[in-house]
Amino acid sequence: MSENFLFQAFSASAILAAVIMVTRKNPVTAVIFLVVVFFSVSGMFLMLDAHYVAAINVILYGGAIMVLFLFVIMLLNLGHTKQKDLKGPMGGLVGGTIAVAFLGTLTQFFIGGSEFEGMSRQGDVQLPLGLEQQGVIAPIARPLFTDYIIVLEVTGILLLTAIVGAIFLTKKRSV
Amino acid sequence: MNELVGLVALDTQGMIAVFVSAILFAVGVLGVLLRRNAIVVFMCIELMLTAGNIALVAFSRLHGVEGQILVFFVMAVAAAEAAVGLAIIIAIFRHYEVVDLDRFGILKW
Numbered sequence: 001m002s003e004n005f006l007f008q009a010f011s012a013s014a015i016l017a018a019v020i021m022v023t024r025k026n027p028v029t030a031v032i033f034l035v036v037v038f039f040s041v042s043g044m045f046l047m048l049d050a051h052y053v054a055a056i057n058v059i060l061y062g063g064a065i066m067v068l069f070l071f072v073i074m075l076l077n078l079g080h081t082k083q084k085d086l087k088g089p090m091g092g093l094v095g096g097t098i099a100v101a102f103l104g105t106l107t108q109f110f111i112g113g114s115e116f117e118g119m120s121r122q123g124d125v126q127l128p129l130g131l132e133q134q135g136v137i138a139p140i141a142r143p144l145f146t147d148y149i150i151v152l153e154v155t156g157i158l159l160l161t162a163i164v165g166a167i168f169l170t171k172k173r174s175v
Numbered sequence: 176m177n178e179l180v181g182l183v184a185l186d187t188q189g190m191i192a193v194f195v196s197a198i199l200f201a202v203g204v205l206g207v208l209l210r211r212n213a214i215v216v217f218m219c220i221e222l223m224l225t226a227g228n229i230a231l232v233a234f235s236r237l238h239g240v241e242g243q244i245l246v247f248f249v250m251a252v253a254a255a256e257a258a259v260g261l262a263i264i265i266a267i268f269r270h271y272e273v274v275d276l277d278r279f280g281i282l283k284w
Contacts, residue, residue, distance in 0.1 A: 007188050011195045018199050018222060022206040027214050034218050037199075041225055044192055050232045053246050057228075060250050065221065065257045072261045073214060076268050087209050095208030103201035110193050139240050140247070148244060155251045162255035169262035 007047050014040035023086075028079050031069050038062040051136045185237065192233040200226035213264050213274040217257070224253050 017036035024030050038061045045054035073079060087095070144152060185193065199222060206219030228246045235242025268274055 004187060007191060011191055014195060015198050015202070018202045021222070022202055022209070022215075022219065027212055030215050030218060034222065037222065038225065041229060044195070044229065045232055047188060048192060048232050048236060050235065050243050050246075053228070053232055053243050056247070056250060057225075060254060061221070061225070065254060068257055068261060069214065069218060072265065076265065076274065078212075078214065078274065087211060092209060095205055098208060099201045099205040102204050103197055106197035106200060107194070110197060140243055143240065144244055144247070151248060155248055158255050159251060162258045166258040166262040169259070169266050 003047065007044065010040045010043040010047070014044065026079065027073050028070070031066055031073065034069075035062050035066050038066070052140050185233065189233045189236055192229055196226045196229035196233065199223075199229065211275050211277055213267070213276050214261075216276065217260055217264070221253060221257065224249060 014037050017033045017040065021030045021033035021037065024033065038057060042054040042057045042062070045051075045057060086092070203219045203223035203226060206222065207216050210216050210219065228249055231242040231246050231249070264274055267279060271279055273279075
């Protein structure tokens with residue numbers, strides 16, 4: 001009962017912080033509330049038995065990526081914007097319509113208007129996390145380094161490319 | 176069991192998580208469409224990726240840990256995307272002195 005309440009509290013704070021983030025004028029405030037969103041989502045992950053995902057969500061998103069955003073905002077000195085950042089009423093109408101359409105489609109899909117079979121449990125999937133036997137990390141690490149090893153290597157190449165690309169793009173041209 | 180469609184197989188927390196994922200995704204779409212500041216638009220894209228992650232984790236309770244492994248790769252892609260995207264924003268800022276998306280509609284200069 002109380003666990004359910006905690007989960008709902010995390011969900012509510014995630015949604016609330018996301019709305020605040022989208023509507024604030026100052027980008028630094030937006031970053032702070034996005035960090036709140038990530039922490040709430042990590043709480044949800046914990047209660048959904050995804051402990052490892054919760055941990056890397058805090059470390060990677062809440063730590064690394066958000067610091068990168070803050071760093072760029074400070075580097076470009078954007079912390080105090082005066083003019084209004086939201087688009088006009090026409091843009092608001094179009095954007096709101098598209099967002100509501102997305103929400104409606106997703107909700108309908110999740111409630112079961114679709115015939116997509118993957119939404120329900122099929123036969124003999126072995127359920128995640130025999131926590132008692134394997135611990136939290138092993139059920140994720142083992143397939144990652146056996147079945148998905150090629151994907152993992154390609155991810156490494158992707159990250160290397162991103163590093164090289166980022167350095168190249170921000171380098172001052174010396175010509 | 177096999178003819179169950181929809182959320183019948185998920186428990187309460189899974190259902191809540193899936194709907195939170197839908198709402199967060201819609202909020203992210205709204206932010207991308209409504210904001211002019213390129214950095215905030217970028218943060219809204221990260222929000223949409225997180226919404227996808229929530230759905231993956233929720234459904235990984237039905238289908239095994241593959242969903243959580245996929246979340247791992249989504250996060251790696253998000254990190255790469257953030258690095259390159261912010262580098263592009265810095266390069267654009269060097270040229271235009273603004274990060275207002277309405278101000279650079281054309282791709283040449």
